[in-house]
Amino acid sequence: MRFLTRRLVMPNDLNYAHSLFGGRLLQWIDEEAAIYAICQLETNCLVTKHIGAITFESPAMQGDIVEFGLATKAVGKTSITVSCLVRNKATKKSICLADDIVFVKLDPSSRLPVAHGKTLESLAEQTAQAFAENGI
Template sequence: MRFLSRRLVMPNDLNFAGSLFGGRILEWIDEEAYIFASCQLEAKSLVTKHIGEISFETSAFQGDVVEFGLEAKKVGRTSLSIACVVRNKQTKQTICEADDIVFVHIDPETRQPTPHGKTKEQLDKIPIEAP
């Protein structure tokens, strides 16, 4: 798994207890996973179909830098399944994991699923640039 992106936890990202709000991290995961899927498939017309179990392990606090590790798990004819791990950049402690995020490639005009034309083997060969 490659850690490709980072975010700074700001005051507006916190919950009432002063730690990173779970809803904010879910928003970030969906966005980061979309960017990853879009780059892997070289396609913009993707929609989130499914986000499986999310496991929260530790907290993050104001001033922490969190990083997002992403990898393609499964490639379907019209879909791509992704795993994401969010961890603290400094301590490397896992903050949360989402092991089953599914995006579907759609036709921009009909909004119906359409083949993306990629295989797992092709995606595994794509060089991934680190920030």
């Protein structure tokens, strides 16, 4: 799993207990996972179909930097399934795991599912090539 993005927990992100509000974290997860899926499938016409198990493991507090690790779990004809691990940047302690986040590619005109033409293997090659080109 590669940790690709980070966010700073700000006062507006907190709940009554002064820790990161779970709803805000879920919003961030959906956004980060969508960006990841868009980059993987090379299309921005995707919708979130399903988010499976969500496990909150530890709190994030104001001032913490949280980072998002994303990985492709499965690829279907019209869909991609992603897993997202959120952890504290400084301590590496796991904050939340959102598993089985499914995105579906849609035809922009009909808004119906359409094949994306990718496989798990082709996405692995695409990612490896992108990292090699960028010296990562």
